[in-house]
Amino acid sequence: xxxxxxxxxxxxxxxxxxxxxxxxxxxxxxxxxxxxxxxxxxxxxxxxxxxxxxxxxxxxxxxxxxxxxxxxxxxxxxxxxxxxxxxxxxxxxxxxxxxxxxxxxxxxxxxxxxxxxxxxxxxxxxxxxxxxxxxxxxxxxxxxxxxxxxxxxxxxxxxxxxxxxxxxxxxxxxxxxxxxxxxxxxxxxxxxxxxxxxxxxxxxxxxxxxxxxxxxxxxxxxxxxxxxxxxxxxxxxxxxxxxxxx
Amino acid sequence: xxxxxxxxxxxxxxxxxxxxxxxxxxxxxxxxxxxxxxxxxxxxxxxxxxxxxxxxxxxxxxxxxxxxxxxxxxxxxxxxxxxxxxxxxxxxxxxxxxxxxxxxxxxxxxxxxxxxxxxxxxxxxxxxxxxxxxxxxxxxxxxxxxxxxxxxxxxxxxxxxxxxxxxxxxxxxxxxxxxxxxxxxxxxxxxxxxxxxxxxxxxxxxxxxxxxxxxxxxxxxxxxxxxxxxxxxxxxxxxxxxxxxx
DNA sequence: CCGCCATGCGGTGTATACATTTCGGGCTCG
DNA sequence: CGAGCCCGAAATGTATACACCGCATGGCGG
Numbered sequence: 001x002x003x004x005x006x007x008x009x010x011x012x013x014x015x016x017x018x019x020x021x022x023x024x025x026x027x028x029x030x031x032x033x034x035x036x037x038x039x040x041x042x043x044x045x046x047x048x049x050x051x052x053x054x055x056x057x058x059x060x061x062x063x064x065x066x067x068x069x070x071x072x073x074x075x076x077x078x079x080x081x082x083x084x085x086x087x088x089x090x091x092x093x094x095x096x097x098x099x100x101x102x103x104x105x106x107x108x109x110x111x112x113x114x115x116x117x118x119x120x121x122x123x124x125x126x127x128x129x130x131x132x133x134x135x136x137x138x139x140x141x142x143x144x145x146x147x148x149x150x151x152x153x154x155x156x157x158x159x160x161x162x163x164x165x166x167x168x169x170x171x172x173x174x175x176x177x178x179x180x181x182x183x184x185x186x187x188x189x190x191x192x193x194x195x196x197x198x199x200x201x202x203x204x205x206x207x208x209x210x211x212x213x214x215x216x217x218x219x220x221x222x223x224x225x226x227x228x229x230x231x232x233x234x235x236x237x238x239x240x241x242x243x244x245x246x
Numbered sequence: 247x248x249x250x251x252x253x254x255x256x257x258x259x260x261x262x263x264x265x266x267x268x269x270x271x272x273x274x275x276x277x278x279x280x281x282x283x284x285x286x287x288x289x290x291x292x293x294x295x296x297x298x299x300x301x302x303x304x305x306x307x308x309x310x311x312x313x314x315x316x317x318x319x320x321x322x323x324x325x326x327x328x329x330x331x332x333x334x335x336x337x338x339x340x341x342x343x344x345x346x347x348x349x350x351x352x353x354x355x356x357x358x359x360x361x362x363x364x365x366x367x368x369x370x371x372x373x374x375x376x377x378x379x380x381x382x383x384x385x386x387x388x389x390x391x392x393x394x395x396x397x398x399x400x401x402x403x404x405x406x407x408x409x410x411x412x413x414x415x416x417x418x419x420x421x422x423x424x425x426x427x428x429x430x431x432x433x434x435x436x437x438x439x440x441x442x443x444x445x446x447x448x449x450x451x452x453x454x455x456x457x458x459x460x461x462x463x464x465x466x467x468x469x470x471x472x473x474x475x476x477x478x479x480x481x482x483x484x485x486x487x488x489x490x491x492x
Numbered sequence: 493c494c495g496c497c498a499t500g501c502g503g504t505g506t507a508t509a510c511a512t513t514t515c516g517g518g519c520t521c522g
Numbered sequence: 523c524g525a526g527c528c529c530g531a532a533a534t535g536t537a538t539a540c541a542c543c544g545c546a547t548g549g550c551g552g
Contacts (some may be wrong), residue, residue: 061537074320083504083543098410132323164344307507329513
């Protein structure tokens with residue numbers, strides 16, 4: 001069989017194309033390009049990332065690419081196996097549940113710490129993001145909506161007084177995005193649950209940390225419940241491979 | 247001045263010497279060697295890690311060393327600044343407080359999840375570690391005591407049902423070890439507070455997750471309070487540099 | 493016709509050569 | 523005598539060459 005048994009493994013060329021114009025990119029900018037592409041689901045889980053292709057794309061040698069890939073692997077963005085091409089991570093169901101549990105814990109505390117500490121200008125920015133997300137949702141620009149939705153959470157992570165926790169939350173937001181792309185039911189409007197984000201911004205502005213944390217907890221629980229996490233275990237993979245007709 | 251203004255910057259040769267026998271070490275083993283050396287405080291904060299020296303020590307080329315160093319930097323074990331030698335991280339006071347706060351949050355949840363889930367054999371191992379720590383303490387083998395103390399926490403992180411949280415805790419334990427080495431008052435018996443570890447093991451065995459979390463919370467708070475975190479701000483550094491006599 | 497092995501290709505793993513930067517010692521000039 | 527400049531040693535940054543590995547292909551033999 002030429003086609004892969006599991007989810008597709010497209011090449012990275014297309015999803016990263018907008019960045020190819022940046023000649024002589026540093027390993028930091030390459031890291032961010034791939035990170036962003038994975039975050040916004042332009043690079044779906046399982047996408048292959050050949051070093052040579054990337055080095056030509058970004059106009060640097062493989063040394064730089066390898067450094068960027070090593071860092072991405074450390075952040076659980078990609079998986080690297082010996083003598084094999086790196087690919088965007090595909091966490092299993094168990095890890096997915098753990099990611100959600102960890103994020104509920106960390107994001108809750110981040111919100112408690114952040115509530116009431118943001119300047120007026122920062123609150124403006126936050127509400128701007130929420131508004132942009134809503135408008136993107138209403139005009140059906142799904143790519144933009146996902147981007148803004150992620151940015152809401154990343155904004156809160158970035159401005160948390162405890163940057164150690166903030167950094168953890170940043171990583172968990174990315175991994176959440178990956179597992180949503182992996183396990184979302186077809187057609188679900190991922191991560192747009194009513195105006196949770198708007199209400200969250202309101203609670204953050206008013207300094208209601210505990211209520212913000214509780215809201216985020218429900219938000220993430222609802223999100224997890226929307227995913228196809230029941231059947232899709234390793235058993236399914238095996239069954240589909242061994243009995244492609246059924 | 248030949249002597250550095252801040253804490254010492256010894257070369258890495260001595261602390262890593264026991265590993266030099268392993269010719270042709272992989273980047274994974276090099277990563278672990280340095281990680282372990284930092285964890286047990288054989289490599290104090292600020293230690294310099296020149297790539298060429300390490301490559302000769304381990305008998306590999308700089309490529310491998312650079313990969314290991316990149317990963318260590320991702321885990322906040324070392325700091326890498328452009329065109330400068332890597333050195334073991336030296337978090338400032340603010341980051342230190344954030345590390346403790348993050349660890350209280352994460353370790354608390356890890357203990358809640360782990361309590362009551364360990365097999366008899368695993369509980370044996372845990373109590374063995376606690377006993378070894380105590381005996382090392384009583385015979386004054388400080389190196390061994392630190393090692394066992396770290397291993398108690400790492401053991402719990404490794405066997406947490408939620409491995410995403412477990413991995414976070416592993417990283418936080420290391421960073422805690424670093425800041426203890428940095429800020430401990432001279433002569434304090436770092437991280438040996440009564441029989442907290444023994445009582446912790448007891449609560450884990452009995453499945454008392456909440457009580458275990460509460461104990462760890464107090465344990466970590468007490469540990470943080472033992473550190474010199476009041477004065478030692480950037481102001482001190484500046485004062486010492488500008489007025490070496492006072 | 494089916495299955496097995498050899499071989500080529502495309503990928504990563506590692507070492508090394510060379511460019512560039514930093515930092516310090518020592519010379520020179522004011 | 524002191525301040526500033528120059529330069530070289532030693533470190534990192536980058537590119538590249540080559541070895542090795544895995545996989546797919548296609549020919550060959552049963």
